[in-house]
Amino acid sequence: xxxxxxxxxxxxxxxxxxxxxxxxxxxxxxxxxxxxxxxxxxxxxxxxxxxxxxxxxxxxxxxxxxxxxxxxxxxxxxxxxxxxxxxxxxxxxxxxxxxxxxxxxxxxxxxxxx
Amino acid sequence: xxxxxxxxxxxxxxxxxxxxxxxxxxxxxxxxxxxxxxxxxxxxxxxxxxxxxxxxxxxxxxxxxxxxxxxxxxxxxxxxxxxxxxxxxxxxxxxxxxxxxxxxxxxxxxxxxx
DNA sequence: CAGTATCCAATTTGATACTG
DNA sequence: CAGTATCAAATTGGATACTG
Numbered sequence: 341x342x343x344x345x346x347x348x349x350x351x352x353x354x355x356x357x358x359x360x361x362x363x364x365x366x367x368x369x370x371x372x373x374x375x376x377x378x379x380x381x382x383x384x385x386x387x388x389x390x391x392x393x394x395x396x397x398x399x400x401x402x403x404x405x406x407x408x409x410x411x412x413x414x415x416x417x418x419x420x421x422x423x424x425x426x427x428x429x430x431x432x433x434x435x436x437x438x439x440x441x442x443x444x445x446x447x448x449x450x451x452x453x454x
Numbered sequence: 455x456x457x458x459x460x461x462x463x464x465x466x467x468x469x470x471x472x473x474x475x476x477x478x479x480x481x482x483x484x485x486x487x488x489x490x491x492x493x494x495x496x497x498x499x500x501x502x503x504x505x506x507x508x509x510x511x512x513x514x515x516x517x518x519x520x521x522x523x524x525x526x527x528x529x530x531x532x533x534x535x536x537x538x539x540x541x542x543x544x545x546x547x548x549x550x551x552x553x554x555x556x557x558x559x560x561x562x563x564x565x566x567x568x
Numbered sequence: 569c570a571g572t573a574t575c576c577a578a579t580t581t582g583a584t585a586c587t588g
Numbered sequence: 589c590a591g592t593a594t595c596a597a598a599t600t601g602g603a604t605a606c607t608g
Contacts, residue, residue, distance in 0.1 A: 341599095349482075349553075350552070350556075351553055353554070353556060364469075365461075377571075390571090401563050402563055409570095416570090431548050434545050435465060438541060439464030439468035449515050492589065495590095501582090503584095504583090529591095530589075
């Protein structure tokens, strides 16, 4: 992900954190429960392994998720949300709420173009 | 702008509304005061006329901004924020706030990669 | 299982010249 | 002034095969 330029109001930082088509959904899933790599792949139909890996690595760098390896006969890696991730998820919730209130209207506006 | 698929939680709607590199800044500017096309071009260094036009049209479709033409010897077009735009701007404010609180930490994390 | 490595396609953004 | 029209460049996302 290319990072946006800082804008002095903090928004670029937040948008960088959720940039990429899947990060908000990944954050949502690991917020519900710790998830394994394969589990996330299954929960996010359509995502490729490459992209899932990329986004997880970036979120790990941003300390939104934590990656833990459990050694064993079968390798196991678990991704869980950090307190930072929890707080970001809450901020995102406000946006979701806005979207929920406006989705009917926006969808109608789109349709009226056709 | 390609629109995201609806996701049932409203987030896609909100992200579509602010999708595109410049929409949040455009919204911010017209929220401060009604702006003319040329004024926005000046206030958003680096944006091309094509992109500015596109994003304004989409925001107009979504009823986030209102476009008014004032006829005269010299043509004048003014863009102003709508109540919908105001409410979206407030939701975005929450994200900005999160970003503001985390930008030092995130910037440091980025640096530690190098 | 949990990734990497490649290669490719789709989109988005940008530069620029032109117009009513 | 306020755009349109083109063409090109930059990114991102996706499909797939392979590995420890």
